[in-house]
Amino acid sequence: MTTFETIAKLLAEAKDLDVATIKPEMTFADLGLDSLDVAELVMNLEDELDVSIEINPSLKTVQDVAALVDEQKK
């Protein structure tokens, strides 16, 4: 499973969304997430992928978070 797919799966579970509707370029605001939802997503990702993610304001899209995680996994 790619990082994007993992994020999409977690998002779909947390916000009761159809996973097929989640695209990398979508912003968290597009998906109806507020800042605390993003923080919770980051915590779930940390648990799932055993990474440590520092939340910062530049994390706006699903792809932004995926890229940050992939950078760490290198």
Place this chain on the structure above:
Amino acid sequence: MNIRALGHALPQKIVTNRDLAQILDTSDEWIQTHTGIRSRRILSGEETISGLGAQAVQMALTRAGLTIADVDYILCSTVRGEMFFPSTACLIAQKLGATCPCLDINAGCTGFLYALDLADAMIAAGKVDRVLVVCAEQISKVTDWTDRSTCVLFGDAAGVALCERGENLKTVRLSAESDPEPLHAWPSGGNCPFDDHIAKEHLLYMNGQEIFKFAVTRSLRDIGMVLDDCGLTVDAVDSFVLHQANRRILDAVRTRLKQSAEKFPINITTHGNTSSACIPVLLSEMVEDGRLRRGQTLVLSAFGAGLTTGAAVLQY
């Protein structure tokens, strides 16, 4: 150490979400969905936080069948005392006619846990027999009432635990990862001509995202540690009484511990975040309505400015 009795007091004025929607670009629906808060109490008119503290102490003393003369020390947790000096503990003592030593401490919203630990140490050392831990908080005085993301969260309150020798406090774990940036408020005032910092912003600032993540991860860590200390499992705990910072923090911790909502009592709905007063006020309310009974096993957990955290196991 035992908690012999609890007490609490709230300001008269109820500020609803609709009241806030009159002065801010927000709505009752948004605040409830995002925070779980419907209303909060705010000090107004002639009310003072020391007055509220004294009222809460009276409730605890009455429940214990004791008088202020039976108290050896007043320890007050407050992030924003009534005056710079004297301490809020002294102001409360004056209202009660107490002559025992008085001291304020500030460990942010974790203050109740820090104060309980201090009281426990003082009693264990044989210095005193009975300590009043008073959490007297008036966050409304430092809240930025133009910032809709933070001012909707807080309320004022006072909560008291009357502590004495005993074995009911099983363990306390405290921590500090000191960093003022995510949550702070500068003091205001002064007219020193040699200080160019006087005009600095003095209202409350909070990075909600960072605090949310900190609160959930550290609360889970601390709860795990105190349960390990006592050889307990989560399922053996009757109630988890957490700092009431945001309903979503409580839900995030609860779901990760796989516990029912009944085991995570709340008062954030009607009180908001009352800083270190949250836990003693909630405990006192639970005594009042019968939810808290002698012999129950409680886990307390708090987190706040510092950044500090604390957790405890209490056999009430």
